[in-house]
Amino acid sequence: NYLDRYLVTLSARTDGSSKFAPKNRYGFFPSVSAGWNISKEKFWNCSEIDMKIRASMGMTGNQGGIGSYAWQPLANGGYNYLGESGIALMTQGNENLKWEKASQYNFGIDMSFFDGRLTAVADIYRKDTKDLLYNKPISATSGFTNQICNIGAMRNDGLELTLGSELSSGDFIWKGGFNISFVRNRLTELIEKELLKYKEKEEKGE
DSSP: OBTTTEEEEEEEEEEEOTTSOGGGOEEEEEEEEEEEEGGGSTTOOOTTEEEEEEEEEEEEEEOTTSOTTTTSOEEEEOOOBTTBOOEEEEEOOOTTOOOEEEEEEEEEEEEEETTTTEEEEEEEEEEEEESOEEEEEOOGGGTOSEEEEEOOEEEEEEEEEEEEEEEEETTEEEEEEEEEEEEEEEEEESSHHHHHHHHHHHHHTO
């Protein structure tokens, strides 16, 4: 924070999960945000209005929706045969599993009027998620009908507007608020890319 005008926040984190193979176990997720209190500048000549512009971008990781040690083939007991104890594979595993990653970009404006009695906030954002953790159908001739994979991508675009007010008259205080948001979700990629990779390998004889 410099002179209460220029604001910057930086963060970085590394997460590890045993749901993924050692080569993909750790994910790095940075973020940065910046703000500018325009109303603190000398050229701002409207004392009844405060205004701040802010922007941010960052990345988060997701490991939800899959079981522990999902990258390994897992077996269960109780599958006895001819009076002998037996075990059977229950999941196929996938050594190439990795973190599902989401990158988000946000731009916002905060404004207040009449010494804070009326406030307005506007935010617009875009969130791109890739390497979705998905239970992909596979040929039953493998002995399984699906396999956990990283396939697909999503895009979320949104706009959010918030208005607030606080009016007082003697011992009476009235507070009000209004919020409206618009969100558009699109699945931009699913299995098609994986099929294209398979066809390319097939053509090359791999």
